[in-house]
Amino acid sequence: VAGKAPTMRDVAQLAGVSIQTVSYVVNGKDVISATTRARVIEAIEQLNYRRDPIARSMRTKQTRLIGLLVLDITNPVLSVIASAVEAATFDQGYKVILQNVGMDASREKEYLIESAGSLIDGLIIVNSVDRQATLEFLETEQVTAVLIDCLSSTTVPSVAVDNVKAAHIATSHTIALGHRRIAHITGTLSLLMGQQRQQGYLQALADHNLAYERIVVSKSERWDYQAGYDAMNELLRDHSPPTAVFAASDQMAIGAYQAIAKAGLRVPEDISVIGFDDMELAQFAVPALTTIRQPFTEIAANAISLLLQLIAAEKPERTQLILPPKLIIRQSTAELK
Amino acid sequence: VAGKAPTMRDVAQLAGVSIQTVSYVVNGKDVISATTRARVIEAIEQLNYRRDPIARSMRTKQTRLIGLLVLDITNPVLSVIASAVEAATFDQGYKVILQNVGMDASREKEYLIESAGSLIDGLIIVNSVDRQATLEFLETEQVTAVLIDCLSSTTVPSVAVDNVKAAHIATSHTIALGHRRIAHITGTLSLLMGQQRQQGYLQALADHNLAYERIVVSKSERWDYQAGYDAMNELLRDHSPPTAVFAASDQMAIGAYQAIAKAGLRVPEDISVIGFDDMELAQFAVPALTTIRQPFTEIAANAISLLLQLIAAEKPERTQLILPPKLIIRQSTAELK
DNA sequence: CTGAAAGCGCTTACAG
């Protein structure tokens, strides 16, 4: 970013050694005598020398750059994942290139194609607009990649929470509170996690022999406030609405709050609501939201660890990781009266 | 990311031309005859050739990489700015390296130092933990950088909303509704925007000759739900609490909602609340939040445009841009009864 | 423990 920077040659000259001696010192190879090393370090400091990462990458064919292809960084859940990925990456001496899809399939495609180039060593994908196309591309182009939280595939490595189990736990929680008319609201099922959460919901109902089944699927890719608001309004128009609602995301749950309030009803007195994610807002909502917590930090750390193994051409013993969810009970669910 | 990739040499060989002919074609220099160009393009497609960006950067001394140093990507406001920056960058053929500080001054420092290296062409900074240190570093190291939204300085280029005016508008709105006891809650004043918003608040009170002044400053760098919740609780302990509250962020406003609800009071019947930012949640809160909208897309686009001019060594006519805020009236503010 | 040399894959004057 600055002006003409000093090079290894300059350092070598000042220290009175050869260039590769400087290289060895910079790379911490202890093949250099202490006195020589000291001279080199002194020269480095005097010149304020910084190794050129581009030239280094040119030789090593590694950039230590990771692509982070994320559906929408403004989504509270995805931003938490992005933050955790960045932190894990930083700890390992890598940097992340932010590739924000913003729900735009053509941009996703463009980013994907670039990922096959030499700029990044590997790719983390958090959600995907066009799942099938993404998986195909990754396989044909042999891109080193790990999927997070939505895209499982038998061939591409992935890390995710156990969505089926989590949805089962959430639904069962409301059943345990005496509810029998439990609805599910979710965003588009084009995301695999949508299908999985729905499956967990249905399974819990089946396990308890409940006949009432009611699912409202929004077209939203974002699973956001608006989607939850709209879906809840649809439920409230039912002849006899549910007494509990399991939302596939916290954002949808909070959107549902508003629809319920506008209908003159209260959470949880009239309708219990349970979310999914445990985003920061959950505990500050009124009432505080009962939800399923995803282990985001663990997910990200595992994904990065997996990716770095793949980059190093190691064979990880397991490439499909499923992490456990956790039920967080707050004030938005109550016993059926 | 893939295996051994074809190089320009391979393309040249297949097309039966020299390497630099290929280079000219790839770079769209129209110095090449149509027939030759066609042959080259055919060879490129046949080999699935992609230019190596690292080798290119090595020669051109430009990486087309922008650093995005952001205080906390999980903050809803900062994630919106990050998203807008990424979009503007993408449109210009640049990519962004995500440098998430996560409120950690030592990481901020590390990232800053790396920014002085050759990996990025320029730096966008969104908030800063240690403002003084950041400004000093940028100046002594001559880093090409643009600040967003908090860090104005006479020497370093910056883009921000007019915080003083915005706070003045917000406060005046509650005054126009008849309120006389208007409090201000804010996060740490180490961020310049905190000082500016406070200034706008005080000025509005002075302009209307109101004697009541009440400011609660949280220690929080995050200006988040918790900070708003805590600050509001403090206000509610006052001998005679305010009838209106101007929060320096929407998150703090939503946090205040919870404190008000827990005290058995209602928004806006008992206390009017106005926020700052217009984050997505604002319109889905119950009640929907009156707030100040920041023109995030414009801010980001201007910042990138400014940065690219600086990278191109052009002299922008203005390097300190201040954009206008907009009052968004919803349901959280009401006339004093 | 240290030095001389090749080469990573491009771009860019310079000739022709």
Place this chain on the structure above:
DNA sequence: CTGAAAGCGCTTACAG
């Protein structure tokens, strides 16, 4: 309109 050559700043065998 096209070709031959230098060089960006490193790393990495290979000698010594």
